[in-house]
Amino acid sequence: MYKKLSILILLLAAVLGATAAQPESAASLMAKCAAKVNSAPSWHIRFTFNTGGQTLHCAMTLARQRFAIDAGVARIWYDGSTQWSYVNESKQLTVTEPIAAELLDANPFVILTGYDKVYNVRLLDKIGDLQQVELVAKSASNPVSKAVISIDLADNLPKKVTVSMQSGQTATMTITEIKRGSNPKATTFRYDEKVYPASEIIDLR
Numbered sequence: 001m002y003k004k005l006s007i008l009i010l011l012l013a014a015v016l017g018a019t020a021a022q023p024e025s026a027a028s029l030m031a032k033c034a035a036k037v038n039s040a041p042s043w044h045i046r047f048t049f050n051t052g053g054q055t056l057h058c059a060m061t062l063a064r065q066r067f068a069i070d071a072g073v074a075r076i077w078y079d080g081s082t083q084w085s086y087v088n089e090s091k092q093l094t095v096t097e098p099i100a101a102e103l104l105d106a107n108p109f110v111i112l113t114g115y116d117k118v119y120n121v122r123l124l125d126k127i128g129d130l131q132q133v134e135l136v137a138k139s140a141s142n143p144v145s146k147a148v149i150s151i152d153l154a155d156n157l158p159k160k161v162t163v164s165m166q167s168g169q170t171a172t173m174t175i176t177e178i179k180r181g182s183n184p185k186a187t188t189f190r191y192d193e194k195v196y197p198a199s200e201i202i203d204l205r
Contacts, residue, residue: 026121026133029151036156038064042181051171061181066189077191084191086198093191093198097205118142129153140166
């Protein structure tokens with residue numbers, strides 16, 4: 001289960017990578033998407049996550065680097081320094097503190113910062129109102145080898161992303177709803193042991 005959570009986090013790290021219309025350069029699209037995302041105090045996102053023949057229906061609250069994910073079978077919180085991953089059935093809790101080099105594993109929007117140093121970006125085909133953008137990793141050490149993102153030109157936000165891992169595994173996220181939110185409480189992004197008691201704690205800090 002924790003492996004699936006890690007794949008989900010990696011997929012989220014590639015989800016909001018580009019936007020806007022075909023005549024613009026890929027770099028311009030990336031910059032517009034980053035500006036759109038950073039213009040809101042938070043976002044409430046619902047999506048389906050498909051990998052290995054399994055589907056998860058997820059909800060996420062995101063505020064810049066911080067996020068909280070409800071994946072049905074598990075929950076993930078990240079407050080900007082510490083990440084908690086909690087499996088509902090086993091009540092197993094894994095705690096980490098991602099360093100800068102590991103932020104791609106932990107922060108779904110880190111790809112918007114310095115993306116040109118990590119990925120080569122190019123425009124693909126436009127399908128209806130969705131503009132496709134491809135991000136290809138410059139380094140083989142990046143756990144995500146490439147991502148193809150479909151952007152809704154009506155609101156400049158992503159609607160679908162398919163990620164290919166260096167391991168050969170693929171995963172697809174389809175966003176069904178994304179809404180601008182207000183300033184959330186800091187506790188939104190922290191694990192609460194009173195609400196989610198843990199039977200086992202794996203502390204990797």
